[in-house]
Amino acid sequence: MYTLLSGLYRHWTRKEEYYVIIIGLDNAGKTTLLERIKSIFTGVQGLPPEKIAPTIGLNIGKISLDKVHVNFWDLGGQLELHSIWEKYYAEAHAVIFVVDSTDVARLETVKSTFDRVVTSDALEGLPILMLANKQDVPGCLRVEEIKEVFNPIAVQLGARDSKVLPCVALTGSGVRDAVDWLFVRIQRNRIHRPPVFRE
């Protein structure tokens, strides 16, 4: 009886955890986004933008939504760091791919990088959210223009959930919508990539 009750108690009180990787080229605004997510969802002020340096290793953030923990892994975007991303794919439940909407010169590099990400076997079926960041900068690529560029690649996305959303990581505009969109999709995809359960 005791075993049954303690088993039920453990079942009820265990916490579900999901992992989201934040990737994209260097300077896209990934760490700024992570700090903004922390500020919005934990109420604890994240690092101010002027204190954020280029990421070499990994930055971690954790938020709770409806008693579910969502962990964010923000990885460095410099080209020589891209091979490290793959080490996190197997444990990820979703991908946020951040694009610098002002960086027209590197669109081809963004395309080939995104192409490698969406065709990676380890990420197959996972929700992918592309964030068109820095929408506050006059003259930047608008979401519709970015969608046009990435539509040919999106064909390879198959039946998985994917979306392009605008955001301004610097001010937080669009960040809540982005996380809300992702949260619904990772839960919807839980049969294919179940959460981690923590006691």
Ligand SMILES: Nc1nc2c(ncn2[C@@H]2O[C@H](COP(=O)(O)OP(=O)(O)OP(=O)(O)O)[C@@H](O)[C@H]2O)c(=O)[nH]1
């Ligand atoms: N105007 C504007 N600038 C932004 C925005 N988000 C980030 N930035 C700036 O872009 C620069 C790079 O931001 P980071 O967050 O360090 O970029 P990152 O993608 O983490 O870069 P790596 O760690 O090198 O991969 C910083 O100067 C930020 O202040 C935004 O929404 N608007």
Ligand SMILES: [Mg+2]
């Ligand atoms: Mg960074």
